[in-house]
Amino acid sequence: MSAAGNAVLVEDLVKRFGSFTAVDHVSFAARRGEVLGFLGPNGAGKSTIIRILCALLRPSAGRVLVAGLDVARDAEAVRAHIGYMSQRFSLYDDLTAVENLRFFGGMYRVRAAELRQRIAWAVEMAGLRGRETELVGTLAGGWKQRLALGCAVLHRPPIVFLDEPTSGVDPVSRRDFWQLIHQMAAGGVTVFVSTHYMDEAGYCHRLALLDRGRLVALGTPAELKQTAMRGALLHVECPPSPQALTALEGAPGVLEAAIFGDGFHVVVAEAEPALRALPPYLAARGVPCRAIARIPPSLEDVFVQRVGRAPAEARA
Amino acid sequence: MSRRRLLAIARKELIQVRRDPRSLLIALLMPVLLMGLLGYGARLDARHLPVWTFDRDGSQESQALLHRVRASPYFDLVGTVDRYDALAAAIDDNRCKLGLVLPPDFSRRLRSGEAVTVQALVDATDDNTANLAIGYAETVVDGFSADVRLDWVRRQGLPDLAAAPPLSIEARTWYNEDLDSRNFIIPGVVALAMALVGALLSSLTVAREWERGTMEQLASTPVTAPEIMLGKLLPYFLIGMADAALCIVIGVGWFQVPFRGTVGTLLVATALFLIVTLTVAFTISVAIRSQLGASQIAIIVTLLPFNMLSGFAFPIDQMPAPIRAVTYLVWGRYYLTVLKAVLLKGSALADVAAPMLAMAAYAVVVGVLATRVFRKSLD
Numbered sequence: 126m127s128a129a130g131n132a133v134l135v136e137d138l139v140k141r142f143g144s145f146t147a148v149d150h151v152s153f154a155a156r157r158g159e160v161l162g163f164l165g166p167n168g169a170g171k172s173t174i175i176r177i178l179c180a181l182l183r184p185s186a187g188r189v190l191v192a193g194l195d196v197a198r199d200a201e202a203v204r205a206h207i208g209y210m211s212q213r214f215s216l217y218d219d220l221t222a223v224e225n226l227r228f229f230g231g232m233y234r235v236r237a238a239e240l241r242q243r244i245a246w247a248v249e250m251a252g253l254r255g256r257e258t259e260l261v262g263t264l265a266g267g268w269k270q271r272l273a274l275g276c277a278v279l280h281r282p283p284i285v286f287l288d289e290p291t292s293g294v295d296p297v298s299r300r301d302f303w304q305l306i307h308q309m310a311a312g313g314v315t316v317f318v319s320t321h322y323m324d325e326a327g328y329c330h331r332l333a334l335l336d337r338g339r340l341v342a343l344g345t346p347a348e349l350k351q352t353a354m355r356g357a358l359l360h361v362e363c364p365p366s367p368q369a370l371t372a373l374e375g376a377p378g379v380l381e382a383a384i385f386g387d388g389f390h391v392v393v394a395e396a397e398p399a400l401r402a403l404p405p406y407l408a409a410r411g412v413p414c415r416a417i418a419r420i421p422p423s424l425e426d427v428f429v430q431r432v433g434r435a436p437a438e439a440r441a
Numbered sequence: 442m443s444r445r446r447l448l449a450i451a452r453k454e455l456i457q458v459r460r461d462p463r464s465l466l467i468a469l470l471m472p473v474l475l476m477g478l479l480g481y482g483a484r485l486d487a488r489h490l491p492v493w494t495f496d497r498d499g500s501q502e503s504q505a506l507l508h509r510v511r512a513s514p515y516f517d518l519v520g521t522v523d524r525y526d527a528l529a530a531a532i533d534d535n536r537c538k539l540g541l542v543l544p545p546d547f548s549r550r551l552r553s554g555e556a557v558t559v560q561a562l563v564d565a566t567d568d569n570t571a572n573l574a575i576g577y578a579e580t581v582v583d584g585f586s587a588d589v590r591l592d593w594v595r596r597q598g599l600p601d602l603a604a605a606p607p608l609s610i611e612a613r614t615w616y617n618e619d620l621d622s623r624n625f626i627i628p629g630v631v632a633l634a635m636a637l638v639g640a641l642l643s644s645l646t647v648a649r650e651w652e653r654g655t656m657e658q659l660a661s662t663p664v665t666a667p668e669i670m671l672g673k674l675l676p677y678f679l680i681g682m683a684d685a686a687l688c689i690v691i692g693v694g695w696f697q698v699p700f701r702g703t704v705g706t707l708l709v710a711t712a713l714f715l716i717v718t719l720t721v722a723f724t725i726s727v728a729i730r731s732q733l734g735a736s737q738i739a740i741i742v743t744l745l746p747f748n749m750l751s752g753f754a755f756p757i758d759q760m761p762a763p764i765r766a767v768t769y770l771v772w773g774r775y776y777l778t779v780l781k782a783v784l785l786k787g788s789a790l791a792d793v794a795a796p797m798l799a800m801a802a803y804a805v806v807v808g809v810l811a812t813r814v815f816r817k818s819l820d
Contacts, residue, residue, distance in 0.1 A: 179661050201663050209661035213654040219460045220453065231449025232662035260460075276658075 131190075132157050132284050132315035133178060138187035140173050140338075147173045149338040150187070155317070155331075157283070160310045162329030163319035164424075166432060169335040171319040172212055175286045178317065179209045192284055205233070208277035208285040212292070214269050218262030222253050222272055225261055226279060233280035240279070247275030250305065267298030274305065278314075285309065286317045291325065303328050323425045332424075336432045346424055354422045354430060356380050357396035361403065362388040362416040372410040376403060381430065390426060442671075446664050450672025454646065458676065467641050472634040472684040476691045479630040480623070490574055493520040493537040495528045500548035506559070506585050510541065515577040528562065538564045539574045554593055615786075627698045628780040629753035631688040632714065632773055636743050639681045639715055640722040644739035646673045647726040647815070656819075666816040674719050681715040693784075701787030709790070710783070713800040714776035717807055718743055724811040727818050747773035775800045 133155040140148035148170045155161045163171040176182045178191055180200035189196045192206040216225045226247050230240040248257055251271035253264075261269060270290060278285055287306070291299045303325065306316050310330070318329065326332055327346050334342040334349070342353040363369055365384045373382035373391055378399045381392040393399035396419045404414045458464045492510060496503050511518045519537065522528050528540040540562035544550075550557045561578050565571035650656040659669065689707070692698045722739040729735040748754055750764070751773035757765060768774050775796035782788035790797070 181657065181660055201665065204661060205663040207661070209658070211654065211657045211661070213657070215654040215658040217453065217457070217655055218653065219457055224453070224456060228449055228453050229662065231452075232446055232659070232664050234443060234445055234663075273658075 131155065132159070132192060133317075134188070134190040135174075135178075136188040138174070138177065138189055139185045140170075140177060140182065141185045147338050148177070148184075151335075151338075151340045152187075153333055153340065153343055155315050157315055158310050158313045160306060160316045160318065160328070160330045162326050162332045163317065163335060164321070164326045164332050164428065165319075165335035165341075166321070168337065169432075170338040171335055172288050173338075174335075175209075175288050175317060175319060179207055179286055180204055181209075205280075206282055206284060208280070208282040210270075210273050210277045210285075210287045210290050212288040214266075214273060216261050216269065216273055216276060219260060221258045221260055222248065222251070222264070223257045225272065225276055229276040230279050235280050243279050243281075247272070247279060251275050266294050267301075270294050270298065270302065271305070274302070278309070283313070284315045284317075288319050289321070290318065291320065291322065299325070323423075323428065326424050334428065334431055341431045342427070349424065349427050350422050353427045354392070356392045356394050357399075358420055358422045358426055359391045359393060359396065359399060359403070360385070360388060360416075360418050360420045361391050361407075361414060363407065363412055363414045365389065366412075368410075369407070369412045372407055372412050373403075376406050378402070383429065390420075392426075392430060442665070442668060446668045447672040447675070450664070450669060451675040454673055455676045457649075458642070458680070464642055464645070467638055468680050468684065471638055471641075472688050473691070475634040475637070476627075476630055476688055476696075479633070480627060480692070480696050488515055489517045490515060490539055490570070490577070491519045491537040492516045492539045492541060493522060493528055493531045494518060494541045494543070495522050495525060496543045497545040498543050498547035502548040502551050503543045506543065506547075506582070507541075509581050509585050510578075513577065513581050515573075516581075532562055532564050535564070538570060539578060541578070551589060623696055624698050624785055625781070627692040627696050628784055629751075629777060631685065631692055632751075632776050632780060633744070633747060633753065634688050635681055635685050635711070635715060636718050636747055636773060637740070638684050639677060639718040640739040640743040641736055642680065642722075643674060643677045643719045644722040644726045644729075644735040645732045646677070647723065648730050648732045648735040651730040652732055660819050666819060667812055670723065670811060670815055674716075674723060677719050678712075678715055681719065682711065685711045685715070698784055700784055702783030703789065706779070706788070706790045706793065707783050710776055710779040710793070710797060710800070713797065713804055714772065716804045717772045717800060720804065720807040720811045724807065724814050727811070727815045743773075746771040750774065751777050753777060769799075772800060772803045775803075 131154045135154070136152050138148055138151045139146065151170070151174065153161075163169075163174065165171050173182065177184050177189060177196065180191075180196045180203045183197055191203045194203045194206070196203050217228070220228065223244060226244045227240070230244065235243060248254055251268055251274075253259075253268060253272060256264070256268075261272065264272070274287070274290065277287075291302055294302070299322075306318065307328070310316050318325070320326060329346070331343065331345050332349055333340055334353070342349055344352065361373065365388065369389070370382060370384065373379055373389055376399075378393045378395065379391055380394060383390050391399075391403075400417060400419065403417055407414045458468065494507055494510075496507065507518065510516050516539070520531060522531065525542070528542065531537050532540055542560040542562070544557065544559070547557055547559075559582055561575065563571045563574055647656070650659060689700075693700045721743060722735075725739045725742065726735045729738060750757075750760075750768045750771045752768070753773070757768050757774065760768065778796045779788075779793045779800075782793050786792075
């Protein structure tokens with residue numbers, strides 16, 4: 126780890142698959158103990174970046190240092206310093222929980238005495254006490270996922286990469302899982318998490334917003350809400366209808382409008398003039414406006430504006 | 442290279458084989474099944490061929506010849522007919538392979554010292570069996586005719602000397618004294634069983650990881666390609682060696698194939714053959730990434746050339762030159778050469794150095810190739 130405290134340093138990273146550019150000149154750094162989220166629709170390049178950081182893919186250009194080691198040159202050394210949980214559940218279904226843990230303990234060469242202790246910890250953490258000898262294939266999603274995390278961090282890696290770790294897991298398990306992530310981070314572990322759940326994005330210390338291989342925005346959730354948004358966000362309360370939407374989109378000063386709940390979220394260049402001008406403008410077009418107010422943007426608003434799609438549809 | 446990681450992978454593979462009924466059946470039942478089926482079923486020599494006769498003479502002399510036929514281990518006299526077309530019908534509907542017709546003047550001509558022709562009708566749909574039947578029939582008739590001539594010479598008061606043919610071959614068959622084709626086939630079946638088990642099991646091993654998505658997780662650990670490869674092949678090597686021992690025990694103990702060489706030579710040859718087979722199947726598994734596809738291709742690549750071109754079914758020195766050249770690529774031919782030499786000839790390591798070295802070179806080449814292909818697939 127470098128003196129500057131950067132666990133991971135990415136400079137001008139490019140990854141091409143043939144003529145397709147999956148990662149397009151991305152740069153960022155992550156500090157020790159930080160939880161960094163990758164947020165973006167499918168194909169944004171989240172998994173590709175994570176796989177490059179894990180030395181599973183070679184970068185086409187740029188420099189990537191993980192734990193101070195160059196992933197292109199020291200792939201094997203990098204892998205000893207990281208834990209990785211791939212997008213697909215990927216433990217051995219035909220092995221028991223303990224057999225899986227023992228296997229990965231062997232891969233990371235965890236010393237025998239410590240391994241016993243770590244296996245006990247992982248079994249406890251995954252809530253599998255008493256079910257150690259059941260085949261992993263018979264376990265439900267939440268347990269499998271916590272066991273996979275246990276396998277990935279058995280060797281106490283300083284940096285952990287979790288690629289959509291909570292997809293397909295029930296909300297309670299997801300919340301428990303985030304608790305584990307924050308415990309690790311509190312212990313000084315740097316955690317990378319990719320997700321497309323907006324509520325999870327809020328749990329990250331910092332977020333990297335990705336779209337089509339480019340880093341669109343990077344900052345704390347609060348920073349993103351304040352600075353990543355172009356213009357001001359207004360909530361316009363009127364019955365959502367196609368005519369209302371057309372009217373709003375055509376109104377002077379309006380950059381974007383989208384149906385949101387019982388009204389619209391409207392992005393305007395400047396808040397004050399729009400607050401005054403919009404109600405009469407709408408009334409003149411037969412759209413009754415019950416209320417209008419400036420609101421702080423949510424992460425979802427930022428996402429919609431910067432990526433151009435709602436996260437739900439972007440997930441596809 | 443970490444021994445710890447290598448053994449962890451080997452242990453995991455063994456657990457997976459143990460829990461997979463399909464792999465377990467392949468490892469345990471397949472060799473026994475193959476030895477049983479092919480040991481009994483695939484025979485190149487013929488015994489107890491069913492024979493029908495049409496004795497048109499019905500004399501003491503004609504019956505004496507038929508008695509000889511009956512006494513031969515190669516023939517079973519199962520029927521007699523009194524019409525020519527009945528004999529033809531018996532061959533037609535497969536009741537006999539050979540029909541013998543003794544002419545009506547058989548005894549008269551014999552007594553007067555004239556030449557007699559015995560007609561043999563042979564079902565030659567299977568040319569090998571037909572050739573054998575003709576050969577066996579000629580032997581029986583020749584023996585009979587020599588006795589008749591001797592008898593005639595004596596009755597003429599001539600010295601016995603004249604009866605002995607001027608030239609004869611005294612053949613001594615070495616290594617397979619009874620000319621039992623089983624001694625030729627069983628070593629082939631041993632190799633076949635090992636190749637099949639080894640190819641099937643190791644063709645699944647990497648493809649299974651790709652199919653289930655576990656390869657990605659494995660690749661994210663510090664484990665290296667050679668560690669994965671050796672760790673995965675080690676258990677299949679042990680299983681293959683155990684299967685080879687089982688097959689050889691069945692071959693020698695049950696089918697009475699001689700074992701004249703040393704266990705050491707056999708061990709080295711078997712290990713080399715298995716290493717090549719496993720590595721080839723492993724490479725296929727790496728390249729194909731689907732268990733079904735990999736196992737099918739592995740069977741085609743290992744078994745088809747082995748069956749056709751190793752000398753198992755067809756003798757290599759009777760093949761046309763271009764095909765003979767191809768057989769040098771079939772690693773089974775080297776193993777078969779060594780296996781037969783060790784079992785039947787009692788050859789020592791030095792006698793089979795050439796095929797051994799060929800297998801060792803083969804192992805090095807496919808080993809390097811497999812490592813390259815595997816390392817590339819992980820990138």
